[in-house]
Amino acid sequence: xxVALVDYGAGNLTSVIKALHAVGADxxxxxGVDGLAGADALVIPGVGNFAATAxxxxxxxxxxxxxxxxxxxxLGICLGMQWLFEGSAEAPETPGLGLxxxxxxxxxxxVKVPHVGWNNLDRATRPSRLFEGIDxxxxxxxxxxxxxxxxxxxxxxTTHAVPFSAAVERGRVFGAQFHPEKSGATGLKMLTxxxxxxxxxx
Amino acid sequence: MxxxxxxxxxxxxxxxxxxxxxxxxxRKAGDPAELAxxxxxxxxxxxxxxDVTATIEGRRAxxxxxxxxxxxxxxxxxxxxxxxxxDDARAVIDAGADKVSLNSAALADPTLITALARIYGSQAVxxxxxAKRGADGFEVFARSGTTRVxxxxxxxxxxxxxxxxxxxxxxxxxxxxxxxxxDCELTAAVSAAVPIPVIASGGAxxxxxxxxxxxxxxxxxALAASIFHFSEHAVRDLKQFxxxxxxxxxxxx
Numbered sequence: 001x002x003v004a005l006v007d008y009g010a011g012n013l014t015s016v017i018k019a020l021h022a023v024g025a026d027x028x029x030x031x032g033v034d035g036l037a038g039a040d041a042l043v044i045p046g047v048g049n050f051a052a053t054a055x056x057x058x059x060x061x062x063x064x065x066x067x068x069x070x071x072x073x074x075l076g077i078c079l080g081m082q083w084l085f086e087g088s089a090e091a092p093e094t095p096g097l098g099l100x101x102x103x104x105x106x107x108x109x110x111v112k113v114p115h116v117g118w119n120n121l122d123r124a125t126r127p128s129r130l131f132e133g134i135d136x137x138x139x140x141x142x143x144x145x146x147x148x149x150x151x152x153x154x155x156x157x158t159t160h161a162v163p164f165s166a167a168v169e170r171g172r173v174f175g176a177q178f179h180p181e182k183s184g185a186t187g188l189k190m191l192t193x194x195x196x197x198x199x200x201x202x
Numbered sequence: 203m204x205x206x207x208x209x210x211x212x213x214x215x216x217x218x219x220x221x222x223x224x225x226x227x228x229r230k231a232g233d234p235a236e237l238a239x240x241x242x243x244x245x246x247x248x249x250x251x252x253d254v255t256a257t258i259e260g261r262r263a264x265x266x267x268x269x270x271x272x273x274x275x276x277x278x279x280x281x282x283x284x285x286x287x288x289d290d291a292r293a294v295i296d297a298g299a300d301k302v303s304l305n306s307a308a309l310a311d312p313t314l315i316t317a318l319a320r321i322y323g324s325q326a327v328x329x330x331x332x333a334k335r336g337a338d339g340f341e342v343f344a345r346s347g348t349t350r351v352x353x354x355x356x357x358x359x360x361x362x363x364x365x366x367x368x369x370x371x372x373x374x375x376x377x378x379x380x381x382x383x384x385d386c387e388l389t390a391a392v393s394a395a396v397p398i399p400v401i402a403s404g405g406a407x408x409x410x411x412x413x414x415x416x417x418x419x420x421x422x423x424a425l426a427a428s429i430f431h432f433s434e435h436a437v438r439d440l441k442q443f444x445x446x447x448x449x450x451x452x453x454x455x
């Protein structure tokens with residue numbers, strides 16, 4: 001199974017690559033949309049500012065939407081998940097992919113921001129392929145200041161001052177606000193589940 | 203609920219862990235990768251590799267160490283010690299570090315904090331502050347605690363956060379190595395002053411000390427080295443103790 005991993009040219013992909021290898025994936029780093037051809041799955045990582053997604057350019061936007069449209073299993077991590085939404089207060093001028101309704105907002109309240117560390121994933125009542133075999137309440141590692149709202153596609157919720165989408169799932173499109181590559185056995189299990197979807201076992 | 207983090211610190215010199223380690227069953231005592239894997243199994247929440255090497259040869263060994271440690275670790279890894287430039291930071295991040303910890307270099311050139319945060323994100327930039335009680339309050343020291351600088355710890359923490367640091371790693375020089383407990387007053391003062399998480403370090407000796415620093419000290423995380431080396435189940439036992447005291451802990455791993 002070949003996973004195309006989007007390379008923004010910023011941020012550190014070492015951990016994501018290592019974790020994908022650990023669950024048996026071949027990883028192809030793609031800096032241009034041509035790299036999507038022939039891939040079995042797409043992973044959009046992301047750390048940094050929401051505006052960083054704009055550095056991918058409009059051709060990425062249409063290529064990713066087209067790939068998802070033809071059923072390519074896709075996982076957005078952290079900022080990569082927020083990109084699935086319509087936009088973010090972090091960079092109001094930068095449009096998201098708009099696959100999922102809603103806009104990301106800044107975490108605020110009587111808590112430390114960024115939200116850094118291990119927090120619980122409370123499963124939504126709907127079924128989820130991403131969370132198969134993972135208990136509700138399992139811990140995952142987060143590091144972010146902006147968060148996605150609760151929506152129909154929310155697969156798991158986490159609370160830091162306010163509840164937000166810790167994971168979303170719609171068809172073959174998945175998103176994780178936390179970092180599965182840094183979330184120990186729970187994270188690897190989730191990546192394994194994603195690879196099962198990619199292999200067509202689901 | 204966001205758990206309080208326990209962070210194990212490996213002091214590494216020329217590729218080997220230098221503080222005493224009593225774990226049994228390690229193939230090679232002092233091998234950072236072996237120890238990291240062991241801590242990972244024990245449920246540590248995060249790992250910090252602190253390079254105490256002075257030589258160029260040792261710096262190269264550090265990168266090999268980071269690669270070896272990160273291969274077996276699926277939890278966050280921070281690296282500090284001797285990171286003076288963008289190139290130094292890039293080298294350790296490329297080797298597998300998730301976060302870099304800046305200390306003397308940030309004091310010498312605070313713009314380095316912002317420059318690194320712009321490229322790697324604030325979550326990747328820790329500012330380490332070594333503080334000591336003095337006539338002028340909590341005085342800041344550079345170069346492994348040897349050189350006093352004209353800064354006060356709370357103000358410096360605030361500035362570091364403003365400049366883009368994602369976390370503060372706060373070490374009490376007075377308490378470091380004493381096992382007399384964390385400096386809760388120092389930690390609380392800094393934690394109350396900054397919006398970002400504060401990691402307390404220096405003085406861990408008993409489980410009670412951790413309970414104190416998470417309550418009175420308002421710490422978001424606590425870092426220690428030797429206390430985790432005492433016994434095979436030190437991390438697990440400590441987490442269970444803290445959970446029983448009502449401290450939110452990650453207990454599934």
